[in-house]
Amino acid sequence: MTDIDEDLVRSLVASQFPEYAHLPVTQVLPGGNDNRTFRLGNELSVRLPSAEGYVAGVAKEQRWLPHLAPHLPLPIPNPVAAGRPGLGYPWPWTINRWMPGTDALTAPELDKPRFARDVGRFVAALQRVDATGGPLAGEHSFYRGASLRHYDEETRSCLGLLADDLGAGTIAAATRVWDDAISTEWDRAPVWFHGDIAPGNLLIESGSLSAVIDFGTSGVGDPACDLVIAWTFLDPAARPAFAAEAQLDDATWARARGWALWKALLMAVVQGRDEPDNYRVISATLGWSGP
Numbered sequence: 001m002t003d004i005d006e007d008l009v010r011s012l013v014a015s016q017f018p019e020y021a022h023l024p025v026t027q028v029l030p031g032g033n034d035n036r037t038f039r040l041g042n043e044l045s046v047r048l049p050s051a052e053g054y055v056a057g058v059a060k061e062q063r064w065l066p067h068l069a070p071h072l073p074l075p076i077p078n079p080v081a082a083g084r085p086g087l088g089y090p091w092p093w094t095i096n097r098w099m100p101g102t103d104a105l106t107a108p109e110l111d112k113p114r115f116a117r118d119v120g121r122f123v124a125a126l127q128r129v130d131a132t133g134g135p136l137a138g139e140h141s142f143y144r145g146a147s148l149r150h151y152d153e154e155t156r157s158c159l160g161l162l163a164d165d166l167g168a169g170t171i172a173a174a175t176r177v178w179d180d181a182i183s184t185e186w187d188r189a190p191v192w193f194h195g196d197i198a199p200g201n202l203l204i205e206s207g208s209l210s211a212v213i214d215f216g217t218s219g220v221g222d223p224a225c226d227l228v229i230a231w232t233f234l235d236p237a238a239r240p241a242f243a244a245e246a247q248l249d250d251a252t253w254a255r256a257r258g259w260a261l262w263k264a265l266l267m268a269v270v271q272g273r274d275e276p277d278n279y280r281v282i283s284a285t286l287g288w289s290g291p
Helices: 006-016 056-071 112-128 148-161 168-181 223-227 239-246 250-274 277-287
Strands: 025-027 035-040 044-049 079-083 093-097 191-193 202-205 208-212 219-221
Touching (some): 006 044, 056 093, 056 112, 112 239, 148 168, 191 223, 223 239, 250 277
Antiparallel strands (some): 035 044, 044 093, 191 219, 202 208
């Protein structure tokens, strides 16, 4: 496939949306994994899937983001145009309104407890939006929002591969966390979930949460996956504030803990000791079980 660079985006925009052809194109760095984002002038951005597995998110966002936006306490992406394959680029793409802010990973002076409350409020508000006809969790959401059992075999394989690295005691504790996580299911009507409530998708302005982006893995189902940030980013002092606003039961928190553990184990296998943050998350899931 053709490299996704500024020249390609400039040409795609000029050929399909000539009204924007005069606007400068600048790649947003650091770039995301699932999609590449480019700023288009001062008011717009271009978002292009980086691989076929992420293409389903394009139509989903274009269809459902306008439905979600009026009901949420923070801005979310606003699609303004739908691009087509062309010039060697094989997939649909989107022009959105530009969303200012710095992601939570790099934002200075972040008030974690306040941030945690704001994220919790957003998650709770998202779940209250009418989910009728929404995209049921499945392959398009990488099974976020679906049964955690989809990743059972993979998780147990990772536990086996990390046995020497983590030690018998940690493996036994992690296995108990995983068994607890898959022992329950979401037994209520499906609700909206974001699917990737991660610091890179949470924008900050003036020290406060200002917007939530990247709904490519969103859908309707079990909201447990949206609680993972409690272990991956929030510190112990901020977690209770997040939990109080999210307003979810113990069984959902158990599944959320499983989601966090699964991803951290998988990335520890893939990245090894070169990325110690995965081991930090594993430790966090064993040390805090939720509210």
